[in-house]
Amino acid sequence: MRRKSGSGPRLVSARACQAVLDRGQALDEVLASLLDDIDDGRDRALARRLAHGVLRDWPALDSMIRQLVERPLGKGDRLIHFVLAVALHELRDGREPDRAVVHVAVEAAGGFRGGRLRGLVNAVLRNFLRRRDVLEASIAEDPVLASGYPRWLIDRITTDWPEQGEAILAAGNAVPPLWLRVNRRRWSRDEALGALEAAGFAAHAPARFADALVLEERARVSDLPGFADGALSVQDGAAQLVAEELALADGLRVLDACASPGGKSGHMLERADVDLTALDIDGDRLKRVGENLERLGFEAQLEAGDAADPQAWWDGRQFDRILIDAPCSASGVIRRHPDIRWLRRAADIDALVATQCAMLDALWPLLKPDGILVYATCSVLVAENAGQIQSFLERHADARVIDHPELPGRADEPGRQLLPGDEDCDGFYCLAARRLR
Ligand SMILES: C[S@@+](CC[C@H](N)C(=O)[O-])C[C@H]1O[C@@H](n2cnc3c(N)ncnc32)[C@H](O)[C@@H]1O
Incomplete structure (x- = not known):
């Protein structure tokens, strides 16, 4: 049976994005404290994934919300702007059924200001579902909205890398693999690969990197055999x-x-x-x-x-x-x-x-x-x-x-x-x- 995940992880990702975008805090630091409030490991992973997704797509999400709300939300209701951003990201991402996304966002709004913004959240998201083709088309034309980067950084990257600029921006929006470093004082790369596979973690050994393994799917690092005692570390190739x-x-x-x-x-x-x-x-x-x-x-x-x-x-x-x-x-x-x-x-x-x-x-x-x-x-x-x-x-x-x-x-x-x-x-x-x- 499919496991239901509720408003908790969505609220955490909304709060994390607000801390980054309104207060200039670093995401990893904010998440480190906010994720303490979530017991379930899958919900923690979900909150992290949603926060990453919102920050990648922020200009488009922000622009759509501004087009969809009748009046901008007041300072005191700003968290709801981020709850909407999380929900819009999920609707565009399409992993969950639209109805479930709207339902859980309305539920998240229910715990805030006596629930008086539940109707607004419901209306904005349903409005998005009705107008999504037009809204998506408007975004595709603007490089900041389409790429998800600030103008100055798009300019710097494309000036420095005229041929590769677009690909660099796109690669920055991709989900990276998890690279590991094998402590070859402790074991060989093949031994580490075998131990990972025996524990159910598929991985491969990239030929040009002497100490590296790359996991085929993301995993919680502390679950990996050898991590706790220093035989494996996380480090990009x-x-x-x-x-x-x-x-x-x-x-x-x-x-x-x-x-x-x-x-x-x-x-x-x-x-x-x-x-x-x-x-x-x-x-x-x-x-x-x-x-x-x-x-x-x-x-x-x-x-x-x-x-x-x-x-x-x-x-x-x-x-x-x-x-x-x-x-x-x-x-x-x-x-x-x-x-x-x-x-x-x-x-x-x-x-x-x-x-x-x-x-x-x-x-x-x-x-x-x-x-x-x-x-x-x-x-x-x-x-x-x-x-x-x-x-x-x-x-x-x-x-x-x-x-x-x-x-x-x-x-x-x-x-x-x-x-x-x-x-x-x-x-x-x-x-x-x-x-x-
Ligand atoms: C890219 S990180 C280093 C990552 C680290 N080498 C690793 O592999 O884990 C850069 C580091 O430089 C430090 N740093 C910044 N300015 C510095 C300075 N003037 N002198 C020494 N360290 C500095 C920062 O505190 C930060 O920890």
Whole structure:
């Protein structure tokens, strides 16, 4: 029998979207606290999926609601605007029967302001069902409404990637696969694959990613065999390539300059017994590096500090390897974090580029001669990637790019770029440079 899911998950997704869009809060943080109110794992997954869907389609949903309500809802009734957005998203998505979607949205409105907006919710949704063809046609003509991105980001992406721009925007609206990283100190990829399959999780091992498995269907991570004790971690394939670029070996002194929450720190330690310093400017986030490394059974020296100001934290001993996994627009991971397109502003990009540039210049002298610095972003914007590194190379005559033609990604002169969806990965940029003697 089909399981009935009620208004609880819909209200949670409505509240989460309101927190992102009206108050500028990050979706993952909001959901982390709101989902505590839902006991059933399937309802939690539903609330998350609906919030993602609404944030992906927000301009179209918002525009339709404005056309469908007679008067805009007052500030105090704003939550109902988001309840309607969740319901419209479900009606357009078509997984549930129309009647059930309308029924549950009216029920959700019933718990709010003594239920006086139930009639309005019912009328708006029935009006949508009557006029949907005309409304959908009006949306298809407007690039912001049709793509679900703010104008400035559409312009930046299509200017940087004139041929691939449309595909990048579409890939950011797709549901991403769940990539896993196998801790090969514990077991081989084949053993991990076998254990997953025995536990009912179908997966495959992508040939060009040495440590990766991709699940065929989404699953709760904590249910996966090996996750709790650190034999498996969640990490996109693109991010796993950083460990290859770093060319790690036992005994090397390594700085992970933007380490939190510790995904790449963990991978480095799985690959080799390195002497790792994990730095992050955010002391609270740095605690998560400690927790994540503990799950994997590793330790590192944790430092809270500004990568662009080493004098405040550096002990004066140079590093063999430096990773700058820089703060960036995150324009390559919008498929995982649909809130990014609404939280980032056009003006943020220049500030991010300046921060990345300051980190590169401040950390380069901390690298030993013959050492390797890897610069990475989860961005698709040229100013943060090839443009940033081009000017770095002009400022530092002792830096030589190391090519990795064997690794996935487009040669991006200099560096390698994966666009979202390439090899099923997130958008990602990576460059390795050796410091000449
Ligand atoms: C892309 S995330 C790093 C992800 C991490 N490397 C991983 O794999 O889990 C960027 C990190 O840079 C940190 N950060 C931002 N500005 C910084 C600065 N000036 N110095 C050091 N860390 C900084 C942020 O707090 C954030 O944790």
